[in-house]
Amino acid sequence: MPVSLLQIRRLEGSIRIEFVEKNILDEGNLHQIEQEIRTAIETEKNPRVLISFKNVEHMSSAALGTLLALKDNIEKKSGELRLSNIDRRIYEMFVITKLNRLFSIHESVEQAAGSFTAK
């Protein structure tokens, strides 16, 4: 079992995820990240997933693809995905690719958590 690339905890009805690494680039790591998150939400009915980018300094187009795949997976389970604490340079990547329109992106974990639809 490889070392986890994520910190995952459950708080106030949501699954809070933080990246351990500062660079979210490599396809091998991305595959592992996707699997870890899929496993975390596997038994959830309407998973509310909050991913914080607090520690992330660099990302790649492959990482954007992984986020899209996760969003799809979460929404198929009638869940919700929120992103927070994205560095302004990384946020620019979302704007350039227009993915800022598709993802629900928030300044802080608190704001992101507050944006989930009430259960």
Added chain:
Amino acid sequence: MHAAKDILHFERSFYGLRPGLEELQEEFASALVQFGYDDAAAFAIRLAIEEAVVNGFRHGNKGDATKRVLFRSSIAKDRIDIEVFDEGTGFNPDTVPDPTQEENLEIPSGRGVMLMKAYMSEVEYLAPGNHLRMSYAKRHD
């Protein structure tokens, strides 16, 4: 890497991606600081190198570790030139669907070339499409 007076040349061959690509990125980042490039430039160039080499290996060489991705670059005070060659059959970048079109937004792939074009000053694929040439001109704000 060898340093001439005002220009630094890099050349690397990749038959896989890791950890060679990280090592190149770290060396390159140090060189950018020496040549007076700011954080915005470092971010842009790291992203462009990542996308270019990964594309060459994954799409050009189809992940074949017997095939080489050749990376060449020169860093000068005001300009960085980068070339990436793969051993694939090439592609026409104009045929890549625009990932920002509404109908393509949810497709997980196809954003690498677009990001390189957004962050670098010039990006071109030379026929048959397995030779990428790009440059970054230092911004003087």
